[in-house]
Amino acid sequence: MMTTKVLIVDDEQAIRDALGRKLRREGFNVTLAGNGLEGLRAFHTDHPDLVILDIVMPEMDGLTVCQRIREVAETPVMMLSAQAITEEDIVIGLNAGADEYLVKPVRLNEFVARVQALLRRSQMITPEVQAGYNDGYLSVDLQRRHVHVNGQKIHLTPTEFKLLVVLLENAGRVVPQRELLEQVWGPEYVDDVYYPRVYISQLRRKVEPDPANPVYILTEHRVGYRFEKQVN
C-alpha cells in the first residue's frame, strides 16, 4: 500500500517541524511548506492525501489556500490555528471548505488521531446503501461518489459527502446530533456540537432547491436532523 502523503503548511518552522516529525514517525509521507503560496504550490506538485493548514500566514492565508484547493479537489483539509476566539472563527474556517478545525495548542497524539480519523472518513465507502438515491432533482451515486443536483454534478467535501450518506441511510428517521457526530466524525467528536450545524447548512446550500426552506434535510429542533425523500 502506498504511504499516505500529508502536506503541512505553517509559517512557524518549529511547529511544522514538530508536527512533521511526529507524522513521519507514524508512517506518513510528509511535505512541509512555510507559507500559503508555497503550500498551494506544493499541493499542486505533490497531490497530497491530506492538507494541514495554519490560518494566519504570510503571502496567502490558510482560508484562501483552502478555498483554492476546494476549487479543484476534494482533498481533506484540516485547519490548525491559534485563532479561535469564538465559534464564529471555527465556522468561518469550516465554511472555507475545511473538514476539521483544530485549535492550538494540540497534543501530538490527539493530532495524529484526528488526522487518521479524517483520512478514514474520506476513504470510507459505505457498503450498506448500494443503490444510492435519485428523485430526478437530486441523485447520489454511492459507488462513484457522485452527486448531481438538477442534472449538474456538484462537488462535496469528504465530510459533506459522509454526512449526506449517513442521513440518507437513516432517511425518514431523526438522527440525533451525538449519533451524527459519532458516525460522521468519530466517537472522539461527540461534543463538538457546532460541526453538524455548519455542515448541514453547507450541504443544504449545495443540494436544496431553496436552502432557506429545506425539503431534504430537516432540522428537528434540539434533537437532530432528518433526511426526507422526495417523490416526483
Added chain:
Amino acid sequence: MTPNVAVLVFNGLTLTLSLGLLILILWQDPTSEANRYFSLFLFMVIIWASGSFLGRAAAYVNAGPGTIQMGLRLLDVGFSGASISIYIYSAVITGVQGRWFRGVALTGLGLVFFYQVLLLIGNAPRPFEVSADGVLRYDFDPVSVALYLAFLGATVVLVWRDRRKIRGRALIIGILLFALGQMAGLLSPRFRMMGVAEIASSIAALIISYGVVRQQIMAPLLGRAKQLEAVRDVGLAITSRLHLEETLAAIAAQATGLLEADGAAMFLKNNSRLQLAAVYNLPEKYVGIELPLGSGVAGTVAVEQRGRRVEHYYRDWKGEEDMPWARKAFGAVIGAPLMFAGEVVGVLLVIQGRQGRLFDREDMHLLELLGPQAAVAITNSRLFEAERNLLGDLTTAKERLEIVLTGTENPVVAIDRQFRIMFANPAAVGLMNASDDLAVGTPLIERVPRSYLPQNAGRALRDLKRRRVHVYEIGTQERTYLCHVAELGKPRAVGWVAVLNDVTQLKELDRLKSQMVQMTSHDLKNPLQAAMSYLELLNEDGEAVFNDDMREYLDIIWAQLTRMYRIISGILDLERVQAGTPAYELCAVDDVLRHAVEEMGAQAQSKGLDLRLEIDCTLPPVLGDAQQLGQAFINLVENAIKFTPQGSVCVAAVVRNRHVVIEVRDTGVGISTEEQPRVFERFYRGQQQGLARSSCSGLGLSLVKAVVDRHAGEISLESTPGKGTTVFVMLPIADENELE
C-alpha cells in the same frame, strides 16, 4: 326778676339737667369707671341742687324753718358729696389715682355723710336767716368749709396740671368753672346770697355734660367716619406697598395718627420671640431688638391674645420694659395683638408720652379695628416676599439648570406621554434631523430615526416600571451613545427624559483592549504549541535514556506549559463572553446542571468527594446561552471540588421570586471574610494553604461572574472558613414574550 328767683330757676335747671344726664350716662355705659364717678358726681349735684332748691323755695314762700332746715341739710350733704366726687372724677379722668386712692376718697365721702348724719341726729340747728324779700342766707361751719375747699382746690390743681391728659376742652372748663364757682360761694357770703355757686355749677354742669356727652356719645359717632377713613387709609397704605418694612411703617404711622398718640411700635412674631420691626416717632435704632414672649406689654399681649391698656407705663407696668428707656419716656400705652388665622403674627403698641392723654375704650376699639387689617397686611407682605424669594430661587435654579443642560455635550431630550418633544438641548438638536429651530411639541419620531429608539419597546417600558430607568445603546454613523431613559414626575410619569453619553471612545478603547488581549494570547499559543510538541517528542525519544529525576523535571515543565495554556484559554474565554453576543435561547437549567455534574463526576470521584445534584421540582427555562452557562457551572463545580479536601459538593436549584436560584455548596476550606468580596476579580487567587496552586489560573470565577452578568443574573456567596462555601447564582426566569 330778683336774684332769688334767678337762683331758683338755675337750681331747677341744674336739677333737671343733672337728672337727665344721669339717666343718659347710666344708659350709655354704666361699666366705665369714669362714667360711674361722673354719675356719682351728678347724683351729688342733684342732692345739693334739690337741697338748695328746697331751702330757697321754702324761704321764698315763707314756709316753716323745719323745711328750710331740711333743705339746708340736703344742701350740705350734696355739697360735700359733689366736692369730693368732682375730685374723684377728675382724678379718674386724668389717671392720677393710685392703688389706695379710691379707698381714701370713698372713705372721705363716707365720713362726710356720717358727719352730716350726726348733725341731723344731733338736731343741731343750722343757722340761717331769711331776708325780707325771701332770700335765704346761710353759713357753713368752718370744718365743712375747710373740707370743701381742700377737695375743690385739689381738683383745680389736678385738672390744671394734667389738662393735657383730658380729652375735650369742655370737660376742663366745666370742672374748673364748677370748682371755682363753689369756692366763690363758700368764701363769700355775698356771692352765696347771690347764688353764684348755683349759677356757676349749673353752667358748669351743663358744660361738663356737654363734654361728657360729646366725648362718650357724639365723638364715637362722629369718629366713625374718621375711623372708616383711617381704616381705608390703612388698607390703601397696605395695598400700595409691597415691602414688609414699608407696610409696617405705614401701619405704625396710621395707628399713631388715628389714636392721636405720640408714637407707635410694631412687633413681629418670629418663632418664640417678638422682634421690633418698625417704629413711628420712636428711635429707629431700637428696630431689631427682640423681646421674649410674655415679657413687656407687647409680649404679654402676644401671649394673652387680647388687647391691653396701661395708663401710666412708668407707674403701672411692673414687668420687663418693651424697649430701652420705655419706663422713662412712656405714658399711656395701648397694645393690640395682630391676629391672622387664629395665630398671633405681631403686636401693635401705640404710645403716649408722659404728658399725653390716656387711652379709653374707644381707642381700644379703634386699634382692634386696625389690628386685623395690619395682620392681613403683614401676612400678605410675608407671603409676597416669600413668593418673590421663591420665584427668584426658582428662576436662578432654572437658569442654572439650563446653563448646565445647554452647556453639556451630552444630548438631553425630554418627551411627554404622547412622545412629543418637551425639551432638547443643543447637543440633542444636533443629533436630530432638524438643524433649524427645534419645534417643541413635535413628535419625537419625526425628528429621529427609528434606530435611535429602544429596539424592544415592551422591555423598555417594563424596565422603567420596575427600575425607573432603562439603558440601551444607540449607534449613529460615526458615534455610539449609551442612552439612559428615566421617568419624569412622581408618582405618575408625565413623560420621559433621555440622557445620552457618548461612549464612542470607550467602545473603541474596549475594542482595542480586547484586540490586544486576543492578539497577545494568540501569539502566545504558537510558541506554546511548539514547546509542548517538542516536549512530547522529547518524552518519546528519551524514554530509554531518562532517569527518574529527568522524568520529573519534564513533568514539571509539562505542568507549567499546561498551566500557561489554561491561563491563556481563561483569558480568551472571558474575552469571548464579554465581547461576543450570547446565543440566547430557552435553556433548561436542569439539563445544564446535570451536564456540568456529569462532566465533573470523575474529578470528584478521584478526590473521593460526594458530588450530588438536588433538583426537587421542574425548573422553568431561562433565556441564555447554554454553552456559556454550562461552562460557568462547570467552573463553579470545579472550583468547589478544588477547594474541598473531603466531604461533598452539592448542586441544588430552586425557584424564588421569578428567578431560578442555583446553589453550589461545598464542605471545603471556605473563604475568609476579607477575601469574599474579591474572589470574582480577575486573577484573584485565594490564600489557602496546602493547595495545588499551580492548577488554578484565577480566572474561573471571573468567567462565572461575566456569564451571570451577561444573563442579567446575580451571584453571591456565603462562606465560613473551615466549614465550607455556598455560591448562589440567580437567573431570571425567561419571559416568553421577550423571545422574539
